[in-house]
Amino acid sequence: MKIGVCAKFTPDTDTRIKLRPDNSGIDPTGIKWVVSPYDALAVEEALRLKEKHTGEVISFTVGGDDTAGLLKGTLLALGVGRAVLVNDPAAVGTDALGIARILAAAAKAEGLDMLLFGKQAIDGDNGQVGSMVAEILGWVQVSRVSELTVEGTQFKAVRAVDGGLKELVAGSLPAVVTADMGLNTPRFPKLPDIVKAKTKTVEVKNLAALGLTAAEVAPAVQASNFGLPPARPKGRLLTGDADQMVGELVRLLREEAKVL
Amino acid sequence: MSGILVVAEHDAGVFRRTAWELLGKAAALATELKTTVSAVVLGDAPAADLGSAGAARVIHVTGDFATYSTAATTAALNAVITAEKPDVVLAASATLGRDAIPRLAARLGTGVGTEVTDLRAEGGAVVGRRPLYSGKCFADVRVVRAPAFFTVRPNSFPQPTRSGAPAPVTAMAAPAASDGVTVLEKRAPSTATVDLTVADRIVSGGRSLKSKEAFDTVIRPLAASVGATVGASRAAVDAGYAGHSEQVGQTGKVVNPTLYLAMGISGAIQHLAGMRTSKVIVAVNKDPEAPIFEHATYGLVGDLFEIAPKLTAAFAAS
Numbered sequence: 001m002k003i004g005v006c007a008k009f010t011p012d013t014d015t016r017i018k019l020r021p022d023n024s025g026i027d028p029t030g031i032k033w034v035v036s037p038y039d040a041l042a043v044e045e046a047l048r049l050k051e052k053h054t055g056e057v058i059s060f061t062v063g064g065d066d067t068a069g070l071l072k073g074t075l076l077a078l079g080v081g082r083a084v085l086v087n088d089p090a091a092v093g094t095d096a097l098g099i100a101r102i103l104a105a106a107a108k109a110e111g112l113d114m115l116l117f118g119k120q121a122i123d124g125d126n127g128q129v130g131s132m133v134a135e136i137l138g139w140v141q142v143s144r145v146s147e148l149t150v151e152g153t154q155f156k157a158v159r160a161v162d163g164g165l166k167e168l169v170a171g172s173l174p175a176v177v178t179a180d181m182g183l184n185t186p187r188f189p190k191l192p193d194i195v196k197a198k199t200k201t202v203e204v205k206n207l208a209a210l211g212l213t214a215a216e217v218a219p220a221v222q223a224s225n226f227g228l229p230p231a232r233p234k235g236r237l238l239t240g241d242a243d244q245m246v247g248e249l250v251r252l253l254r255e256e257a258k259v260l
Numbered sequence: 261m262s263g264i265l266v267v268a269e270h271d272a273g274v275f276r277r278t279a280w281e282l283l284g285k286a287a288a289l290a291t292e293l294k295t296t297v298s299a300v301v302l303g304d305a306p307a308a309d310l311g312s313a314g315a316a317r318v319i320h321v322t323g324d325f326a327t328y329s330t331a332a333t334t335a336a337l338n339a340v341i342t343a344e345k346p347d348v349v350l351a352a353s354a355t356l357g358r359d360a361i362p363r364l365a366a367r368l369g370t371g372v373g374t375e376v377t378d379l380r381a382e383g384g385a386v387v388g389r390r391p392l393y394s395g396k397c398f399a400d401v402r403v404v405r406a407p408a409f410f411t412v413r414p415n416s417f418p419q420p421t422r423s424g425a426p427a428p429v430t431a432m433a434a435p436a437a438s439d440g441v442t443v444l445e446k447r448a449p450s451t452a453t454v455d456l457t458v459a460d461r462i463v464s465g466g467r468s469l470k471s472k473e474a475f476d477t478v479i480r481p482l483a484a485s486v487g488a489t490v491g492a493s494r495a496a497v498d499a500g501y502a503g504h505s506e507q508v509g510q511t512g513k514v515v516n517p518t519l520y521l522a523m524g525i526s527g528a529i530q531h532l533a534g535m536r537t538s539k540v541i542v543a544v545n546k547d548p549e550a551p552i553f554e555h556a557t558y559g560l561v562g563d564l565f566e567i568a569p570k571l572t573a574a575f576a577a578s
Contacts, residue, residue, distance in 0.1 A: 011393070013510045014529055017396040026397065097366055123393055125374065128372055131361075132362050132365065135362075140440065140441050143358060160355075163449075165446060169442065171440050171442070220371030221401055223400065225399060226397055229398065238559065242563070246570040246574050253540070257519075259461075260578060
């Protein structure tokens with residue numbers, strides 16, 4: 001089985017976001033970059049599919065000059081066979097469709113059976129790229145998947161739909177699947193594997209190598225005027241013993257906040 | 261402007277609150293932009309009723325849409341948009357908005373402003389405001405190609421008054437489309453309580469519970485006593501005290517309730533990102549320095565194992 005996985009690096013969830021002085025975006029200074037948590041689920045699932053069915057895992061990432069080092073210490077150390085990195089100045093500031101066109105072009109040449117994504121990256125929180133790549137490739141898609149099995153050319157997946165419902169669905173490969181929490185528990189790379197991965201090669205490509213022009217990845221969606229969330233009004237600490245605090249809380253919730 | 265198109269979703273013929281919410285906002289935007297609102301309905305529902313909230317006309321795609329299908333939904337909306345050529349398309353941030361709208365945007369070569377919490381008219385166009393990094397920051401989003409898609413987080417706008425006349429309805433047969441994906445089984449949620457993302461009251465437990473047994477005997481009865489949905493911090497979920505679907509935070513659910521009780525939750529940045537817009541936050545923690553107290557409307561410094569049962573009894577009695 002030939003399995004593709006798309007992964008990006010995002011600020012660790014413990015990051016306190018700071019903005020650039022001109023509010024044009026976030027200030028990346030001091031940020032610890034990690035594989036976006038939902039993408040990490042996709043990587044783990046790709047590795048498990050490979051272990052079960054034999055085959056190969058190829059990863060696809062759009063990134064910058066620092067990304068190759070991050071890929072070595074994470075995906076390549078975990079057992080991804082080949083890591084493709086698209087690094088091109090024209091891709092900086094593109095939108096979900098631009099990223100999707102790049103990833104689809106990179107994945108198309110590989111003859112994949114399945115392409116896995118996280119359901120969303122935890123920076124932009126868009127969750128669009130998987131569906132867009134499926135459209136461009138003309139593949140089926142299943143979003144927000146928490147269970148996945150493959151038999152021959154068929155897959156079964158459990159997806160989340162509205163109202164807290166889940167559905168078991170079946171379809172034919174090739175398919176795009178986006179990973180949700182509960183799909184698996186990602187493994188951590190082992191130190192010897194991290195050391196070994198330092199000598200591995202990341203395949204770096206630019207847009208021209210993928211047959212794309214800068215115009216094809218010009219963004220349709222533009223973000224501006226970044227701001228931090230408004231501060232909450234200062235609350236109060238209740239005093240007394242447990243009985244007094246509980247009594248006072250219930251009174252305040254009923255009479256002051258009026259939420260009971 | 262050649263108009264704003266609202267995707268009006270329904271469950272078995274009953275329009276969702278988000279359908280009315282989007283129509284109300286679209287009507288206000290259309291007045292400012294001197295344009296009109298139309299709506300699209302997939303499957304059997306009283307389409308003409310949407311006129312009461314400002315839809316000037318409704319395109320009713322007839323066919324079976326009772327079970328969600330990416331291919332059928334995308335094809336139907338594509339047919340309507342290709343015929344109607346709206347400038348702006350609004351959909352709720354739910355399964356259709358998350359799964360089909362991006363696919364459709366790719367088919368049409370345009371973009372989506374995702375899960376906006378506000379929309380405004382500016383310079384003859386619609387501009388969205390949306391949270392990024394799970395609400396750690398916000399930004400304006402513009403879509404500079406047509407149609408401009410926006411998906412909207414539920415409960416971002418008030419329910420409109422419904423006083424208008426029924427709208428004229430144009431019927432359209434659903435285009436044939438299948439991707440071969442079949443639904444074998446539907447699984448109902450394991451609890452009967454409201455889903456976290458739309459819950460009005462939430463009681464969440466953290467690592468301080470120290471065991472699944474404590475979580476089950478302290479947090480769940482407290483939630484039940486006040487009619488709340490149970491949530492949990494990442495630490496509690498990682499420790500196995502609660503399920504993945506109960507996690508609140510940047511890698512779990514982003515919630516927006518009226519009342520949020522944080523029991524034994526320290527207030528890690530990743531948790532705060534998921535619940536900071538809650539209207540009233542109550543924090544119970546034995547550490548007076550816990551960051552959660554900076555965000556709490558009411559803070560109780562003390563032992564949650566002592567406080568929670570008393571609170572459960574007080575809620576049950578009130």
